[in-house]
Amino acid sequence: MDLYLEILELGKKILGAQDLEFSARHLAETISSSFHVDFLGVFGVAKDGNVSLLYAHGLRDEDTLFNISLLSIWEEIAAKVVEKKTFIVTKANNDSPLVQSLDKNLEVAGIPLISSKGVKGVVAVLIEEENVDWSKVVPLIQAIAISFTGELVNSELYSQLENLFLSTILALASAVDAKHPYTRGHSERVTRYSVAIAKEMGLVRQEIKDLQISALLHDVGKIGIRESVLDKNGKLTQEEYDEIKQHPLIGAEIVSKIVNCERIVPGILEHHERYDGKGYPYGKKGDEISLFGRIIAVADTFDAMTSTRTYRKALPFQVAVEEIVYNAGYQFDPKVVKYFVEVYEKEKDIWQRENIIFSVR
Numbered sequence: 001m002d003l004y005l006e007i008l009e010l011g012k013k014i015l016g017a018q019d020l021e022f023s024a025r026h027l028a029e030t031i032s033s034s035f036h037v038d039f040l041g042v043f044g045v046a047k048d049g050n051v052s053l054l055y056a057h058g059l060r061d062e063d064t065l066f067n068i069s070l071l072s073i074w075e076e077i078a079a080k081v082v083e084k085k086t087f088i089v090t091k092a093n094n095d096s097p098l099v100q101s102l103d104k105n106l107e108v109a110g111i112p113l114i115s116s117k118g119v120k121g122v123v124a125v126l127i128e129e130e131n132v133d134w135s136k137v138v139p140l141i142q143a144i145a146i147s148f149t150g151e152l153v154n155s156e157l158y159s160q161l162e163n164l165f166l167s168t169i170l171a172l173a174s175a176v177d178a179k180h181p182y183t184r185g186h187s188e189r190v191t192r193y194s195v196a197i198a199k200e201m202g203l204v205r206q207e208i209k210d211l212q213i214s215a216l217l218h219d220v221g222k223i224g225i226r227e228s229v230l231d232k233n234g235k236l237t238q239e240e241y242d243e244i245k246q247h248p249l250i251g252a253e254i255v256s257k258i259v260n261c262e263r264i265v266p267g268i269l270e271h272h273e274r275y276d277g278k279g280y281p282y283g284k285k286g287d288e289i290s291l292f293g294r295i296i297a298v299a300d301t302f303d304a305m306t307s308t309r310t311y312r313k314a315l316p317f318q319v320a321v322e323e324i325v326y327n328a329g330y331q332f333d334p335k336v337v338k339y340f341v342e343v344y345e346k347e348k349d350i351w352q353r354e355n356i357i358f359s360v361r
Ligand SMILES: [Fe+2]
Pocket: 218, 219, 247, 271, 272
């Protein structure tokens, strides 16, 4: 676990959360400032060999037919390059709307960006010139693209690491839920609801990824609470309740020891805080509570109400939503509740279906 997290953090640092589309644009600009290039498309190659356009140079505003024609010429040659694993140059199809509108004989070239692991990208180039000396152009483009090719390799490694990391976290969260039959699937559902709220609020991708981990691990501190207390059927004594109230602190401590997770810890630590300051462990109120804490609080309560527990049956979804709305401004941040209700209206059928699947499996 330690190792995965550390590798992931290291990967992030090395890659500096690289944006491939930004790098592809930089590559296209460098190439087109070095040669006369009329049209240039930069593609990434997925593991299954499918190509995806990362940046296009030469598209025309409001000329859809022209653009579609250009994209299909590029895609066709990029797919061929991946298949043949080599540089390819062909005459562009004279029937294509692009060639007809330019009224010239055009050559289209596909240049593979090759690493030791195979073709990782393709640069597709069209030049409105005859007799281009491709033997000079191709090696130069490949040389300019060396660091970009490295980025393509890194991004693939990085997404593999990220998947590995997420499945490890998921296993840990499921282990906590699985200890108690009535909480099975709880962390996954809380994560689903939290992410849905965050997307509705317009949080950026990285924030959503952090929230996902925070929500998956929100109850991980229950590992440190006695099972006789967690599973108790009757009313808890004050002492037992005080023990349960420790789980956000224990969870935050576990996660912060694993690695430097400062963006993930607040959601774990503060998911039982209340907007009116009457929650635990600190009694923080309003915006003193982290946004992750305020989001997970809504998602957690919604799932707790709509799942069957030892002491009561599940409430219907609509009743649970009304209860959350009723508590906006008291238990919950009204802004988060507003987005929760909006996304609930869109997703309720799917949520309802999956809730049933979860509870019978
Ligand atoms: Fe909790």
